[in-house]
Amino acid sequence: MNTALLRIEDLKKYFPIRVGLFGKVVGYIKAVDGVSFNVDAGEVVSLVGESGSGKTTIARCLLLLEKPTSGKILYDSEDITQLRGEKLRNYRRSVQAVFQNPFLSLDPRMNVFQIISEPVKNSMKLSREELLEYVSSLLELVGLDKSFLDKYPHELSGGQAQRVAIARAISLKPKLIILDEPTSALDVSVQAQILNLLADLKKELSLSYLLITHDLSIVKYISDRIIIIYLGKIMETGSSEEIFENPLHPYTRILFSSIPDPYRKFGERVILRGEPPSPVNPPPGCRFHTRCPYAIDICRKQEPPEIKSSLIHKVYCWLHTEKHSSETKT
């Protein structure tokens, strides 16, 4: 568990805003602005944030769909943007992804066998029979039987289609799977099925997950570590228990209070006012200060430092420095 499989160091991704005929750059959307974390082997790390927090951009950088503006992404201690040839193929094999809407990520003109076997054909030398057997075994792993082999995506329900997408993701025996909102498009009863499946597969195939979601309620059950991100910056990170039992950052607390809970009546929660500010001109100081109910003067001027509450529980918030310093004084 101690070796970092994936290491992200001060990752930044700015998208230029271009105007006019010659595409003059007038500004940048700072989608990801200096994010560092790592994913250890066998670990499930969850990235939690609202739309526009940059969580999906991080995933896209990891999948080499975007080139980072600066910062490093190290996989097995090698910078992935520098990988070439066999090493690059190797990286692509070991990092796979499952996306939110399975009907958009499965080719409607291919049947389930073709969908799952396509990546396999390219990287493993298998005969037709072996391939069929391998694909059937993958289907079994995700809880579908052989009868699904010649079905097309439109014949599947949302849950079944997501299972096929998962089967395809594990077909190349990856080490890390990036799950981008894997259950947001599904019904609750099916969401629970898919989360259980992911937890089982992780154990069986010793996978690591980077789970990206805006829904804190599904995170606790599956993740080891949680990273709360807002407007391209990390607000708080810690083990799953620490974040759930002792959330420190005001934003984390508000996220918790936004989760609908059937056993709580309406009105018993803090509701966050307003919407996230634009990432083109993020607010100075702490990025959350414009919506933070506890913001003090310093929050508006200076970026908060990293406060360690335990070995891995870190929060970026001025409120906790205050408390911290007054506690140490007395």
Next chain:
Amino acid sequence: MTDQPILQVENLTIDYVVLDGIIKAVRNVSFTINEGEVVCLVGESGSGKTTVGLAISRALPENAIIREGRIIFKGRDLLNLEIRDKSTIEDKVMMIFQDPAATLNPLFKVGEIFSDVIKHHLKLSDQLKIREKALEFLKAVELPDPERIFNSYPHELSGGMLQRVIIAITLSVNPKLLIADEPTTMLDVTLQAQILDLLINLKKKFGLSILFITHNLSIAAEIGDRIIVMYGGEIVEEASSEELLKNPLHPYTKGLLECIPKTHIKYSKLKSIPGMIFDLRNPPLGCVFVDRCTEATDLCRKDKPRLIEFLKNHKVACHLYRGSTK
């Protein structure tokens, strides 16, 4: 809240004619909504909850056929209206949808869409008055800077703002019943909380009754006075939201409650309901939930349980609760 029903749905049965058969989307659904009440229709995909909503606002697609039933709104049957009555009723029942971006025409500014609605429904013609009215409603839905929003195109606004704009437009025609079809599903949790909060405030302010359609039982429990659980086109349980959560009777409702990930409990395994919904072209002879139910018996396969009032104000359609009717 008075106990005067504003809407009565009786034996509603709706089919969709598709290429390879007939989808029996809604079968024998009956319920009422009282004045000032928030009733939540809860169900998964394919439960028929949206079809019921569309039928009440008379916006069913052309391939839908209402086989049976009556929808009585303020004493008048919505399914047998004279043409000249239609426009007056239309103002009183309004519906908002899941995807706010798909609801507004992208070619028009918010202000133009808004003015059109006000001009048509409130019979106003003075541009200044129309604008004033629109700004008033944009303010009522707690939008910052209504002037700017009035002059914006839909693509310039975020999902949460668009949903607020739509709620403002909807309210401007002074409806009595608002049908909200998954209005927060596309939004982030923080925005979802804002919109729910807004709907509850507006309900009080404008004296609305709300039929809230959702797949999320947690949301239903938070905002609903009463919850109706649907499965496969039929109502399986109905009770006040407190009662339903404290004492769920139907195995499906129990399963749904167990599926919700709760933040204060440590899990080793999340509960789920195995299996999936049946083919709606061939609904089962007996209970709709029989294939996924752990307590199903032979009787459940053969005989369809009727929706009975098993406890006071708590209806359930399940053979487990037979015999001991109150």
